[in-house]
Amino acid sequence: MGNGIKVGVVGSAVVAPRNPERVSLEEALHLATHAALRDAGIAIEDIDGIVVAGNDQLDGRAITVMMASGSVGGVSRDILATPSSAEHAFVLAALRVRSGIYRTQLVVSWSPLETQDIAQVQRLSADPYYHRALPLDEMSAHALQAVALESKLPGLREAAVTITQNNRMHGTRAYPELSPAPREAVLIEGSRMLRYPLTEGMVCEPAFAVVAMVLASDDWVDEHPGRDCAWVNGMGWATEAAWLGDRDLSALPSLQAAAAQAYQEAGVHSPQGAFDLAEVADATAYQQLLALEGLGLCERGQWVQAVERGDFSVDGTLPVNLSGGALSFNPLFCSGLLRIQEAANQVRGRAGAHQKRAVRNAVAHGASGPAMQYNTVVVFGHDPRKSTQ
Amino acid sequence: MRKIPRVGIIGIGQSRHQARRDDANYPELVREAVALAMADAKRDFDEIEGVVYSLAPDALLGITNAERQGVDAVGARNKRFMRINTGGSTGVSALAAAHSHILSGACDLVLAAGADKVGECGDSQTILNKIWDPIYERALPLGTITMLAMSAVRYMHKYGMTEEDMARVVVKNRQHASLNPNAHLRTPTTIDEVLGSRVVSWPIKLYDACPQSSGGCAMVLASEDYIKRHQLDAVWITGVGHSAESYYMGDRMGIGYSADHADAAALGEAIARAYKMAGISDPVKQIDVAELYAPFSNTEFHAIEAAGLAPLGQSAAMLRQGHFHLGAQNPVNPSGGTLCANPIAATAMVRVAEAALQVWGRAGAHQVQGAKRALGTGNGGDHQFFGAMVVEA
Numbered sequence: 001m002g003n004g005i006k007v008g009v010v011g012s013a014v015v016a017p018r019n020p021e022r023v024s025l026e027e028a029l030h031l032a033t034h035a036a037l038r039d040a041g042i043a044i045e046d047i048d049g050i051v052v053a054g055n056d057q058l059d060g061r062a063i064t065v066m067m068a069s070g071s072v073g074g075v076s077r078d079i080l081a082t083p084s085s086a087e088h089a090f091v092l093a094a095l096r097v098r099s100g101i102y103r104t105q106l107v108v109s110w111s112p113l114e115t116q117d118i119a120q121v122q123r124l125s126a127d128p129y130y131h132r133a134l135p136l137d138e139m140s141a142h143a144l145q146a147v148a149l150e151s152k153l154p155g156l157r158e159a160a161v162t163i164t165q166n167n168r169m170h171g172t173r174a175y176p177e178l179s180p181a182p183r184e185a186v187l188i189e190g191s192r193m194l195r196y197p198l199t200e201g202m203v204c205e206p207a208f209a210v211v212a213m214v215l216a217s218d219d220w221v222d223e224h225p226g227r228d229c230a231w232v233n234g235m236g237w238a239t240e241a242a243w244l245g246d247r248d249l250s251a252l253p254s255l256q257a258a259a260a261q262a263y264q265e266a267g268v269h270s271p272q273g274a275f276d277l278a279e280v281a282d283a284t285a286y287q288q289l290l291a292l293e294g295l296g297l298c299e300r301g302q303w304v305q306a307v308e309r310g311d312f313s314v315d316g317t318l319p320v321n322l323s324g325g326a327l328s329f330n331p332l333f334c335s336g337l338l339r340i341q342e343a344a345n346q347v348r349g350r351a352g353a354h355q356k357r358a359v360r361n362a363v364a365h366g367a368s369g370p371a372m373q374y375n376t377v378v379v380f381g382h383d384p385r386k387s388t389q
Numbered sequence: 390m391r392k393i394p395r396v397g398i399i400g401i402g403q404s405r406h407q408a409r410r411d412d413a414n415y416p417e418l419v420r421e422a423v424a425l426a427m428a429d430a431k432r433d434f435d436e437i438e439g440v441v442y443s444l445a446p447d448a449l450l451g452i453t454n455a456e457r458q459g460v461d462a463v464g465a466r467n468k469r470f471m472r473i474n475t476g477g478s479t480g481v482s483a484l485a486a487a488h489s490h491i492l493s494g495a496c497d498l499v500l501a502a503g504a505d506k507v508g509e510c511g512d513s514q515t516i517l518n519k520i521w522d523p524i525y526e527r528a529l530p531l532g533t534i535t536m537l538a539m540s541a542v543r544y545m546h547k548y549g550m551t552e553e554d555m556a557r558v559v560v561k562n563r564q565h566a567s568l569n570p571n572a573h574l575r576t577p578t579t580i581d582e583v584l585g586s587r588v589v590s591w592p593i594k595l596y597d598a599c600p601q602s603s604g605g606c607a608m609v610l611a612s613e614d615y616i617k618r619h620q621l622d623a624v625w626i627t628g629v630g631h632s633a634e635s636y637y638m639g640d641r642m643g644i645g646y647s648a649d650h651a652d653a654a655a656l657g658e659a660i661a662r663a664y665k666m667a668g669i670s671d672p673v674k675q676i677d678v679a680e681l682y683a684p685f686s687n688t689e690f691h692a693i694e695a696a697g698l699a700p701l702g703q704s705a706a707m708l709r710q711g712h713f714h715l716g717a718q719n720p721v722n723p724s725g726g727t728l729c730a731n732p733i734a735a736t737a738m739v740r741v742a743e744a745a746l747q748v749w750g751r752a753g754a755h756q757v758q759g760a761k762r763a764l765g766t767g768n769g770g771d772h773q774f775f776g777a778m779v780v781e782a
Binding site: 003005049055056057060061062063065066067069070074075076077078079080081082083084085088091092094095096098099100101121122124125126127128235236237238239240241242246253254257261369370373374 | 452453455458468470476632647771
């Protein structure tokens with residue numbers, strides 16, 4: 001199976017305007033695209049295809065790829081859109097390069113703040129007949145998941161607050177200008193209850209950002225030396241059932257399935273110890289815990305001890321979310337792609353202030369949809385994995 | 390371009406498209422097509438390794454990210470799953486994504502599926518108005534009908550197309566649809582009847598326009614290796630291509646336009662990319678049948694030209710001479726086409742499905758005799774996104 005073509009990340013950019021109300025979405029997309037192309041040292045003429053991801057309802061457009069297409073170089077170009085999640089745009093772009101049809105792909109995702117009431121818009125995803133009357137927005141889904149975990153592991157809240165603190169500390173170092181959320185436990189825990197058990201301090205305000213990435217085949221990379229490349233050595237993606245009532249919200253079998261796909265491809269037999277760092281979904285700290293378990297990095301019996309030991313801090317055995325994660329900067333829809341972008345940058349040596357030394361292997365995880373419905377895992381390596389054919 | 394291996398189609402499922410499906414909710418409608426495709430492919434759900442979900446605007450269903458509701462309908466729990474949306478071209482784009490799933494080596498067996506209930510959304514044009522910019526464009530009576538009426542006006546001016554020419558497309562496609570049990574509008578009609586129907590946005594009249602359909606479509610794709618190992622019957626995707634126009638309709642008009650709104654240059658690009666991959670250099674000779682996405686009669690003309698089946702501006706005259714009919718040279722839309730069934734999220738997949746059925750020899754009463762190579766296309770957005778697929782026996 002497969003043709004031996006390898007795909008790597010050769011460039012990326014994030015545009016996060018300080019005054020979102022002063023920057024049009026189309027302009028931000030254009031800025032991000034140009035910045036990613038510059039980072040990759042590639043001209044738009046050499047981009048063989050584009051995959052974008054945006055949410056129609058957040059954008060207030062019935063087919064949002066239409067608006068985005070021009071700004072990202074889509075005119076006369078092969079451009080597709082995966083509104084299911086930003087991570088899926090990355091996945092499809094990587095598959096397209098590996099298909100052999102395309103040598104390069106541009107991936108762009110965005111999350112604006114233009115809609116009047118984000119929660120109300122999110123509630124439109126609920127079934128109109130039975131669930132729409134419930135306040136089923138993403139915050140409620142996060143809360144239901146947190147409650148499900150707390151009921152299995154009483155006392156988890158303290159670990160959740162610690163993770164929130166840690167990630168915020170990371171965020172302050174990584175992006176001081178983008179991380180206004182509180183870092184102190186007393187502020188995190190003692191702030192207004194939003195949706196039990198989540199306080200205002202335990203989540204981060206939505207932010208506006210555009211994330212753009214450039215992927216290229218090994219052929220292309222060989223022909224264009226001097227690029228810092230993060231090789232996609234393994235990739236997996238899977239979905240939970242849609243109806244929350246059909247799920248055990250304290251578990252994520254789809255993440256296990258996605259991780260298994262990615263690890264099989266990457267030849268990772270023992271995930272603990274395989275990675276220098278991880279960037280995982282952390283819209284809440286509970287998401288991070290579930291992610292670490294699903295990725296085989298920390299089973300739930302070890303959660304509390306691992307957090308107390310500081311395993312996931314910058315000096316720990318497995319630094320998690322050195323970028324600060326979504327707990328520090330939360331561009332809702334494209335958060336998942338941001339995790340992938342951050343992990344790739346660490347491997348490329350382009351992570352700036354929060355760069356960890358000598359990162360050879362990293363794992364990225366993005367989750368989207370209510371209570372982490374979609375899970376995507378990407379294993380990055382400084383060196384391409386050896387072909388298994 | 391490197392030689393691209395072919396990808397097989399081993400199963401096809403399609404609804405009988407109609408105005409309303411009060412007997413099936415949205416996920417059930419998706420499941421109906423999926424069950425038909427899986428039965429056709431003779432596969433169990435366990436074997437499907439990835440699903441590509443075909444869903445155009447959520448707004449037509451009234452549910453954000455409605456693909457989430459369809460996860461179980463497509464049997465995707467704990468499996469690879471993603472949704473594609475390129476407006477009306479979603480169906481062919483979903484197939485292109487599935488095609489990449491297989492060629493990348495990630496999956497041997499992929500299901501692509503989707504459905505729509507356009508007839509049940511109230512007024513699709515009111516919803517489709519929302520694809521345009523909220524500040525500058527939405528206040529205009531912009532819908533897909535008015536947008537393509539403008540294209541018709543320009544095409545008339547440029548090439549001399551008449552309302553009668555448009556009506557001739559409708560007569561042809563309705564005749565074809567009368568032979569296709571899956572089509573929504575199957576009643577044959579006459580030029581006079583079309584010309585006498587209510588004007589919606591001149592020159593597009595009611596009969597020149599596609600119906601609002603409810604229905605679904607699903608296809609099972611497989612790698613050549615899998616097909617050989619399991620000794621399956623299949624037809625082959627040998628060419629895939631996509632391209633896009635400028636979103637701004639103003640860029641397709643006036644001085645310094647980047648594309649002429651009368652024509653479908655980007656559709657031509659998409660088709661050319663697919664032809665190149667499939668090794669097609671002479672479409673008139675090499676394409677036995679074309680299922681071209683054309684929701685309005687006038688748009689079939691520029692689609693025919695984009696497919697290289699007629700020189701620019703000539704297709705109306707050629708239709709007058711009898712081309713493009715079933716039984717004649719280069720039949721176009723023997724299924725009746727989008728003009729006779731338009732369940733938007735699935736329509737472009739239906740085009741490729743019909744093309745596949747033709748080269749498979751399974752198109753029943755609307756079979757083009759001896760068809761071995763076919764083209765299926767999709768258009769999306771404000772005539773902005775285009776996808777094309779070449780399918781061969």
